[in-house]
Every structure is written in C-alpha cells, then in structure tokens.
Amino acid sequence: MSKMFKSAWLITLTMMLLLTACSGGNNGSKNAAGAGNENSATATNDSSKGSGEGAEQEIVELDLFVNMAWWPLKNWSGKVTEEITKKTGVKLNVQVAADDKQLPLLIASGDLPDLVYTATDLTRMADSGVSYPFGELIGKYAPDFEISQERIGVNTMADGNFYTVRNAFSTEQEWKDNPKAIPGANGLTLRQDIMEELGNPELNNLEDLISVLGTVKEKYTDMVPLVWDKDQIGQHLRINFGLKKSKGFVDIDGSARYYLKDENYLDYYLYMNRLYREGYMIGENFTFKDAQQDDQYVLNGQAFAHGGGAADTTNPQLEELGKPFKMKQVTKLLSDKAGIPMGGSGWAGMYITKNNKNPEASIKFLQYMYSEEGQKLGLYGIEGEDWEWNEAEKYPVMKYDFNNTELQTQMGSVWWGLIGSSGVNEALQRYSPDSEMTQWGLAAREALEFNPALGLVTTEPDTEEQTIEAQIENMVTTEELKIYMAASEEEAKAQYDALLQKAESLGLAKLEAWATAKYKEYQKNF
Amino acid sequence: MHRRTVEDRIFDTVNISLLVIITLITMYPFYYLIIISFNNGLDSSLGGIYFWPREFTLNNYEKFLSDPKWIKSFGVSVLRTVVGASITIFFTCLTAYGLAYRNLMFQKAYFSFFIVAMYTSGGLIPYYVVLRSLGLLNTFWVYVVPGAVTIFFLIIAVSFFREIPAEMEESARIDGASDLTIFFKMILPVSKPLMAAMGLFIGVGQWNSWVDSAYFVNKDSLRTLTYRMMEIINQGMIPTDMASAERAAAVTGVTTFSIQVTAMVIAVIPILLVYPFLQKYFVQGIMIGSVKG
Numbered sequence: 001m002s003k004m005f006k007s008a009w010l011i012t013l014t015m016m017l018l019l020t021a022c023s024g025g026n027n028g029s030k031n032a033a034g035a036g037n038e039n040s041a042t043a044t045n046d047s048s049k050g051s052g053e054g055a056e057q058e059i060v061e062l063d064l065f066v067n068m069a070w071w072p073l074k075n076w077s078g079k080v081t082e083e084i085t086k087k088t089g090v091k092l093n094v095q096v097a098a099d100d101k102q103l104p105l106l107i108a109s110g111d112l113p114d115l116v117y118t119a120t121d122l123t124r125m126a127d128s129g130v131s132y133p134f135g136e137l138i139g140k141y142a143p144d145f146e147i148s149q150e151r152i153g154v155n156t157m158a159d160g161n162f163y164t165v166r167n168a169f170s171t172e173q174e175w176k177d178n179p180k181a182i183p184g185a186n187g188l189t190l191r192q193d194i195m196e197e198l199g200n201p202e203l204n205n206l207e208d209l210i211s212v213l214g215t216v217k218e219k220y221t222d223m224v225p226l227v228w229d230k231d232q233i234g235q236h237l238r239i240n241f242g243l244k245k246s247k248g249f250v251d252i253d254g255s256a257r258y259y260l261k262d263e264n265y266l267d268y269y270l271y272m273n274r275l276y277r278e279g280y281m282i283g284e285n286f287t288f289k290d291a292q293q294d295d296q297y298v299l300n301g302q303a304f305a306h307g308g309g310a311a312d313t314t315n316p317q318l319e320e321l322g323k324p325f326k327m328k329q330v331t332k333l334l335s336d337k338a339g340i341p342m343g344g345s346g347w348a349g350m351y352i353t354k355n356n357k358n359p360e361a362s363i364k365f366l367q368y369m370y371s372e373e374g375q376k377l378g379l380y381g382i383e384g385e386d387w388e389w390n391e392a393e394k395y396p397v398m399k400y401d402f403n404n405t406e407l408q409t410q411m412g413s414v415w416w417g418l419i420g421s422s423g424v425n426e427a428l429q430r431y432s433p434d435s436e437m438t439q440w441g442l443a444a445r446e447a448l449e450f451n452p453a454l455g456l457v458t459t460e461p462d463t464e465e466q467t468i469e470a471q472i473e474n475m476v477t478t479e480e481l482k483i484y485m486a487a488s489e490e491e492a493k494a495q496y497d498a499l500l501q502k503a504e505s506l507g508l509a510k511l512e513a514w515a516t517a518k519y520k521e522y523q524k525n526f
Numbered sequence: 527m528h529r530r531t532v533e534d535r536i537f538d539t540v541n542i543s544l545l546v547i548i549t550l551i552t553m554y555p556f557y558y559l560i561i562i563s564f565n566n567g568l569d570s571s572l573g574g575i576y577f578w579p580r581e582f583t584l585n586n587y588e589k590f591l592s593d594p595k596w597i598k599s600f601g602v603s604v605l606r607t608v609v610g611a612s613i614t615i616f617f618t619c620l621t622a623y624g625l626a627y628r629n630l631m632f633q634k635a636y637f638s639f640f641i642v643a644m645y646t647s648g649g650l651i652p653y654y655v656v657l658r659s660l661g662l663l664n665t666f667w668v669y670v671v672p673g674a675v676t677i678f679f680l681i682i683a684v685s686f687f688r689e690i691p692a693e694m695e696e697s698a699r700i701d702g703a704s705d706l707t708i709f710f711k712m713i714l715p716v717s718k719p720l721m722a723a724m725g726l727f728i729g730v731g732q733w734n735s736w737v738d739s740a741y742f743v744n745k746d747s748l749r750t751l752t753y754r755m756m757e758i759i760n761q762g763m764i765p766t767d768m769a770s771a772e773r774a775a776a777v778t779g780v781t782t783f784s785i786q787v788t789a790m791v792i793a794v795i796p797i798l799l800v801y802p803f804l805q806k807y808f809v810q811g812i813m814i815g816s817v818k819g
Contacts, residue, residue, distance in 0.1 A: 063744075069760035069763060070761055070762075070763050074757065093744075095744050096757070098736070098740030098741065098756060098760070099740070101650070102740065102741060105650055105651060105654060108651045109651055109654050109658070111654070290783070292571050292781075292783055296571060296572060296573045299571055299572050300572050300573070317571075320568055321568060321572065
C-alpha cells in the first residue's frame with residue numbers, strides 16, 4: 001500500500017513538473033482572454049461556406065471580451081451568430097467578464113484580446129495606447145465605412161480620435177423619422193379588477209394618482225397601495241417630473257449643474273414623501289434586497305400598484321399561477337413636466353485593441369455590424385424567418401415570442417444590442433401593436449428630450465472629478481432616504497437642503513465648474 | 527458512578543435545547559435553499575414556503591443536468607480539488623520537513639522569507655503577470671501550482687514534525703535510510719491527521735475558488751462549477767433600469783432565482799458530503815503540534 005502511495009506521489013510530481021515545464025514554453029504574451037483560442041492567431045480554412053456562393057470562406061477567429069457580467073451570449077452560437085459569421089467571415093470567441101475588475105486588470109497587464117465591448121471603461125479603452133482609432137483603420141482598410149458626423153461627434157475624444165461608435169444612440173431626427181420606435185421607460189401598473197370596482201376613476205395627473213391610492217388604502221385596508229421594484233424606486237415618477245436618475249448633469253441657464261439641482265427634484269421628493277407619509281408606500285420597500293420582493297407583493301395580490309411593473313410580463317405569470325386578477329399598464333404621462341432625458345452619447349462600445357491580430361477583418365466586421373442589415377440581424381434575427389419588415393408602418397413584426405430571453409440566447413441575438421446598433425433600431429423592436437407597454441412607450445415618446453452635448457459630460461476614471469462624483473453619489477443613496485421618510489413636508493425640504501449642502505461640502509462646485517467647461521466644449525460639436 | 531443531580535439535568539436540558547436551536551438556525555438557510563430548488567420557480571416567487579416544497583418539481587435540476595457544460599465543470603472542480611489538495615499537501619509537507627530540522631543552516635532567514643511572503647502580496651496585476659510569464663494562464667495548472675505551498679500550513683506542519691521523536695529518525699538513519707525514504711516511509715505515515723486536516727481546508731478552498739477560473743482561464747472546458755454558479759448569479763444581475771427593462775423571462779416555471787438556488791445546492795452538496803468524514807482528523811490534526819508540550 002505504501003509503495004502504491006509513494007508511486008502515486010512520484011507520478012503526480014513528475015507529471016506536474018513536466019506539464020509546468022511544457023506550459024512554461026508558451027508564448028508569454030499570450031493572454032488569458034486569448035490563450036484559449038490558439039487557432040485564432042491566423043485565419044483558418046474552415047468548412048463554413050461563403051454567403052450563398054458555396055465557395056469556401058476563410059473564417060477569422062477573433063477574441064472578444066465583453067465587460068458585462070450579465071451578457072447573455074456566453075458563446076458565439078446560435079443561428080444569428082452563424083449567419084453573422086457567414087456574412088462577415090468572422091467568428092468571435094466570447095469571454096464574458098466575471099466582474100468589473102477584470103477589464104482594468106487586462107488593460108493594466110497589457111493582455112487585452114482582439115476586441116473589447118464595454119459600457120463602463122469607455123475612457124480607459126479610448127486611448128491610442130490601448131485601442132486603434134476607428135478613423136485610422138477605416139482609412140486604411142474600409143474606406144467605404146460611412147459613419148454619420150453626429151456619431152463621430154459624440155464619440156470623439158479629447159485627442160481628436162474616436163475609438164468606437166457606441167450603441168443605443170440615435171439623433172433627434174432619427175427618433176422623429178421612426179414613430180414606432182419605443183424608448184425604454186419605467187412603467188407603472190395597477191390592479192385592473194380594483195380599478196373596475198372603483199368605477200375606473202380618472203387618472204390624468206399626479207393628483208389623480210394620489211387620489212386613487214388614497215381610495216385603495218381606505219377601501220382595501222390589507223393592501224399596500226404602491227410597491228416599487230427595488231432598483232426603480234420613484235423612477236416612473238421621475239419621468240413624470242422630467243428628471244434624471246442618480247447620475248449626470250442638467251442644463252440650468254446654459255451651465256451643467258448636478259442633476260439634483262433640477263428645480264423639479266424638490267417637487268418629486270415632496271411627492272414621494274407624501275406617498276410615504278400618507279401610507280401609500282411602505283418603509284420596507286427601501287430595504288428590499290432582491291427584485292423578487294416586490295414581485296411577491298404583486299403576484300400575491302397584496303399590492304395595488306407596481307412601480308416599474310410591466311403588465312405584458314406580469315399578466316402571463318398571474319395567469320400561470322391561476323390568479324383571478326390582472327395588472328393594467330398606466331399608458332399616459334401624468335404631468336406636463338414629464339420628460340425623458342436622452343442626453344446620452346450611446347451606451348456600450350466595441351473597441352479594437354492594439355493587440356488585435358487582424359485589424360482589417362475587425363473593422364470590416366464592425367462595418368457590417370453597424371450597417372442597417374447587420375444591426376437588424378443582431379437585434380431581431382434572420383429576416384423572413386424570424387421577422388418581417390412592416391413597410392407601411394416601418395417596424396419589424398416578430399414571428400417569435402420576443403419576450404422570451406432564453407429563446408433569444410438560443411438564437412444568438414441580443415435584444416438590447418448585439419455589438420453595434422442604434423437607439424432607434426433597438427427601440428423599434430419594442431413596438432408591438434397589442435402590447436400595453438407599447439401604448440405606454442408611445443406616450444413616453446412625447447417626453448423625449450435631447451441634449452447629446454450634456455450626455456457627453458461624464459467624469460473619467462482615476463480623476464479628481466470622478467472621486468467627487470462618487471463620494472456625492474454614495475452620500476445621496478443614504479441621505480435621500482431621509483427625504484423620502486421625513487415626518488413632515490418641512491422636514492423633507494430641510495433634508496433636501498441638507499443633502500445639497502453636503503454635496504457642496506464634498507466639492508460639488510468644483511465638479512460643476514469642470515462639467516460646465518466640458519459642456520461648453522462639447523456643444524461646439526453640435 | 528456520579529449521580530446526576532437536578533442541576534445537572536437542568537443544565538443538560540438547557541444546554542441541549544440551546545444547541546438544537548442553534549443547529550436548526552444554522553441549518554435552516556441551507557435547508558430552505560434545498561426546498562426552493564425542488565419547487566416551481568414561479569410558485570416560489572409567491573413566498574410562504576417554509577418546510578416542504580409547495581409545488582414539487584425537478585425542472586430546476588433538469589435545466590442543469592441537461593447541459594453538458596455543468597457536468598464538465600463538475601469534473602474540473604473534482605479534479606482540481608483532488609490534485610490541488612494532493613500537490614499542496616505534498617509540497618507543503620516536503621518543505622516543512624526540511625525546515626523542521628533545528629540545526630538547519632539559515633533557518634531564521636528561511637522563516638523570515640516565508641513570514642514576509644505570507645503577509646504581503648504584490649496585488650492582482652503583478653500576480654497575473656507572473657502567472658503569464660510562467661505560462662500558467664489558461665492551463666489546468668493555474669489552479670494548483672500557485673498554491674503548491676501554503677505558508678500557513680507550512681508553519682503548522684513544521685511545528686507538527688518537530689513533535690515527532692528524533693529517535694525514530696535516528697534509528698532509520700542507522701538502518702541506512704535516506705532523507706527521502708525517511709520522509710516517505712516514516713514522516714508521512716505518522717502525519718495522517720495533519721494531512722487530513724490540510725486536505726480538508728485546502729480541498730474546500732479549491733472547490734470554492736472561482737476567481738482563478740474567471741481571471742486566469744478562458745477555455746470553456748476548464749471552467750469550474752463555482753465559476754458556472756457565478757455566471758448564473760451574474761446573469762440575473764442585468765440592470766433593471768436599463769433601457770429595455772420591461773423584458774423579462776418567459777413563463778417557464780423556472781426563474782432566475784430558482785436557478786441560482788439550485789446552482790448553490792449543486793455546488794455545495796459534494797463538498798458538504800466530504801466534511802463529516804474528515805472532520806475528526808481536522809480537529810486532531812490541527813491541535814497536534816500547535817501547542818508546545
């Protein structure tokens with residue numbers, strides 16, 4: 001036995017030393033993101049056929065790091081991705097980030113893969129030492145790759161280059177040209193049966209909402225009148241007050257001021273405080289740890305109104321559970337102050353890193369993904385098979401259950417943007433004539449407000465401005481609760497003033513001065 | 527035999543009751559995860575499940591077991607746990623055996639080196655660069671080689687080996703045994719409690735580790751079970767205030783939460799089953815050698 005034991009140890013030791021020695025001979029510059037794809041260094045002759053011609057096509061394998069832990073496509077698989085490969089000759093080896101520290105690690109160690117798709121480390125990636133400027137690659141390899149001046153404008157960095165074209169951006173004109181494009185807007189749902197029992201009271205403004213909630217509280221004493229999704233507390237009301245949520249700047253007299261200084265913010269806080277003080281929402285709502293807790297209230301019939309709810313997805317669940325009631329979407333704006341700031345310059349961007357093995361194939365691949373055909377393939381699926389274009393009304397008619405995210409993952413499409421897509425193309429897919437969310441979205445369209453120059457004003461990593469902003473954000477998350485839960489309106493006002501004072505003491509004036517200077521600089525591009 | 531007094535009985539009753547309560551409180555969260563993993567996910571979102579599944583289903587488990595990547599990841603986790611623990615025990619004991627010689631030259635310098643290494647770290651980026659230059663990135667060995675010597679256990683092992691009577695070793699030398707023969711044939715056999723305790727600690731560490739699988743490995747075939755679990759948990763973290771927040775999973779009875787819970791149960795149960803078999807050694811192994819007698 002002891003002989004066997006000793007032999008086993010020795011074999012293990014020998015194997016380990018041998019294999020370590022072998023692996024030590026690998027190219028040291030091979031990175032973790034790319035090391036798994038050793039065939040990807042050069043184009044390989046794959047048996048995949050070219051688009052429609054039957055000829056053998058060279059497949060270029062590129063390594064893609066997606067800096068979003070929740071990215072649904074863990075592998076480049078499914079009919080949509082296969083179709084993209086057929087069209088472009090590019091296959092991606094996808095690595096999804098485990099957390100937000102992984103990309104900074106890859107940048108710092110110089111071990112970036114061919115492509116990086118990120119929404120959070122934009123300025124770190126937009127550096128000529130890290131990524132290729134798009135203009136340089138377009139000029140060299142894809143002179144017919146046309147990008148609108150607006151898109152170049154919102155993506156141009158201080159060094160005069162643009163390193164990506166972020167998705168989810170569309171100009172005001174593009175929104176106007178696509179009336180079926182439905183913007184993302186947090187909704188509010190109400191119990192349909194109770195509204196009917198109450199005789200479908202008027203719900204035209206925020207006072208009506210208070211009145212309905214008051215009646216529910218009075219008549220249905222066991223119910224919580226309003227419950228919020230934990231990540232969307234107050235958000236539907238912010239839309240009705242025309243406010244930004246939790247970050248960024250607003251234009252006040254031509255200056256970029258912190259979003260909390262919007263004159264409507266105090267009104268919003270007082271409204272929320274009133275909801276709390278009058279017992280229409282519960283303090284426990286602020287302590288919810290997961291998104292299931294508000295759903296539990298709604299699915300059990302314990303809540304009348306659901307902030308952040310969508311009737312289209314809640315009702316099938318209620319039906320499945322055999323519940324005798326349904327939720328109804330509030331499909332109109334409840335205030336003339338309503339507004340949805342669309343100041344952004346887009347969301348996530350694809351970067352071609354300086355480690356890229358094949359910049360030519362990469363820029364041509366992106367050229368296809370940014371084209372109308374590529375965008376629609378990535379977002380909706382294969383035309384004719386998965387969707388048809390309604391030419392008269394200009395929107396895609398889906399042939400599959402578009403709410404089934406699992407199905408989309410199997411297909412290999414991503415409804416909120418596969419690599420490159422415009423805000424309008426992402427929004428068009430939400431148009432479904434029978435959907436209650438569509439009705440709400442059409443109403444919300446009326447509240448879109450555009451200011452891309454302001455959207456560009458974002459603090460950069462590792463800067464003093466970012467530190468100030470982060471400190472203020474942290475402070476707000478705790479101090480805001482004191483306003484919501486204040487015992488009186490006066491106290492709520494005092495807490496709001498105190499919040500602004502604390503922000504000032506953390507360096508808000510300096511942050512605003514910086515933001516205003518940037519804002520004015522960006523305005524020149526528009 | 528000592529006659530048990532009323533006070534004894536009261537003390538025992540209170541003692542046992544408290545222990546039972548503490549045990550239940552400790553066990554219940556895990557038991558809750560188990561029953562939720564066997565319940566229809568949508569039904570679970572109604573709450574109110576405490577002792578038994580209300581709508582029993584195996585769908586959550588089916589979802590995992592039908593996907594071969596989970597089986598593969600399970601295999602990688604088992605392999606890294608067994609190989610990782612074995613290698614660490616071997617190298618740690620081998621190093622400790624050398625350091626246990628009281629007349630070892632530069633002994634203090636060696637110990638200083640190890641103590642400094644135990645308390646200081648270069649940080650993630652230098653560590654990553656070292657792994658890359660060693661060619662360990664994206665190989666199975668990145669799971670086991672960096673931890674081949676654990677300094678914490680090295681110190682315990684040195685202390686343990688010093689407790690072994692020197693006469694035993696001397697007699698072996700008189701019989702012509704070499705250092706390695708003594709180590710393999712005498713030291714290791716009498717160190718089973720120490721090795722079992724180390725095996726348990728290191729094995730649990732290996733089983734639970736997901737950071738190395740996430741940061742240092744890209745091959746899908748090398749992913750571990752805990753990494754897959756992280757993947758599932760991350761999947762549910764899609765920001766709800768994103769532009770298209772209205773989209774949710776279709777009604778399938780399997781929810782993100784039920785999947786997360788099932789993943790936790792699948793990841794925890796195997797290592798939990800090992801624990802009772804090693805626990806007795808664990809207590810014995812750590813105590814021996816840790817107190818100077």
